[in-house]
Amino acid sequence: MTHAATVPTPYESAAEAAARLAELTGVERHDVALVLGSGWLPAVDALGEATAEIDTTDLPGFSAAAVAGHSGKIRSIRCADAEGRERNLLVFLSRTHFYEGKGVAAVVHPVRTAAAAGCSAIVLTNGCGGLKEGWQPGQPVLISDHINLTGTSPIVGANFVDLTDLYSPRLRAMCKEVDGSLDEGVYVQFPGPHYETPAEVRMAGVLGGHLVGMSTTLEAIAAREAGMEVLGISLVTNLAAGLSGEPLNHEEVLEAGRSAASRMGGLLSQVVTRI
Numbered sequence: 495m496t497h498a499a500t501v502p503t504p505y506e507s508a509a510e511a512a513a514r515l516a517e518l519t520g521v522e523r524h525d526v527a528l529v530l531g532s533g534w535l536p537a538v539d540a541l542g543e544a545t546a547e548i549d550t551t552d553l554p555g556f557s558a559a560a561v562a563g564h565s566g567k568i569r570s571i572r573c574a575d576a577e578g579r580e581r582n583l584l585v586f587l588s589r590t591h592f593y594e595g596k597g598v599a600a601v602v603h604p605v606r607t608a609a610a611a612g613c614s615a616i617v618l619t620n621g622c623g624g625l626k627e628g629w630q631p632g633q634p635v636l637i638s639d640h641i642n643l644t645g646t647s648p649i650v651g652a653n654f655v656d657l658t659d660l661y662s663p664r665l666r667a668m669c670k671e672v673d674g675s676l677d678e679g680v681y682v683q684f685p686g687p688h689y690e691t692p693a694e695v696r697m698a699g700v701l702g703g704h705l706v707g708m709s710t711t712l713e714a715i716a717a718r719e720a721g722m723e724v725l726g727i728s729l730v731t732n733l734a735a736g737l738s739g740e741p742l743n744h745e746e747v748l749e750a751g752r753s754a755a756s757r758m759g760g761l762l763s764q765v766v767t768r769i
């Protein structure tokens with residue numbers, strides 16, 4: 495008699511990764527997850543001392559990081575919340591992008607692992623192009639809503655998840671208390687890996703978008719499916735194609751992150767302790 499190999503579901507795979515995470519970090523339960531996008535890495539040290547740092551590839555279901563400026567590490571950071579209670583942050587120093595072609599389940603595996611590890615909230619950050627008049631490279635913007643142009647979903651089957659208020663109004667208000675100058679915008683995820691044409695940037699604007707990038711929306715959907723509260727923060731690293739008169743390059747993305755690191759580090763550390 496033959497037995498069909500049982501392939502774990504994405505949720506079982508995430509539970510396995512969370513169990514291994516607890517073993518390797520010695521932290522039984524994490525409270526808040528943070529995913530760092532392009533340009534955000536220099537801000538991470540403001541969050542506090544790492545309890546443990548592991549390679550993403552030490553956990554089942556994770557693949558190696560593929561982008562310069564993204565490090566394939568997961569950091570566990572203990573900090574105190576506003577009332578002095580201990581908090582365990584789970585920080586992903588890199589993400590898997592949709593354009594890597596590893597499938598949507600691979601893109602959202604960190605999110606599902608964070609949920610399985612106990613996180614009730616997740617902060618998704620990214621670097622992106624900005625469309626709004628007056629925005630400058632190096633400026634963080636709160637994501638108020640999104641338009642997912644990948645044509646796909648991390649959810650398979652008849653699970654009609656509600657995405658009203660996907661980007662938590664409560665957490666956005668909290669960010670504005672920390673920094674009253676923060677603006678908001680609608681994030682448009684293109685599949686990438688090429689940047690948009692100037693005509694596509696104009697299309698994004700006509701559709702009601704203010705930020706263009708290659709990540710975040712699928713992760714936000716998976717986080718909502720898992721019942722997590724979602725905060726999205728974009729770092730405008732460049733003006734969207736056709737708006738500055740200059741071609742886009744990845745180096746300006748990294749530079750915008752370096753120059754804005756202390757502002758974003760301060761924002762993140764204040765916000766994660768208040769969530």
Ligand code: 8IG
Pocket residue numbers: 532621622623624684686688689690706707708731732733734735742747
């Ligand atoms: I950083 O201008 C970064 N990522 N699609 N467009 C898209 N992704 C980006 C951009 C941008 N900047």
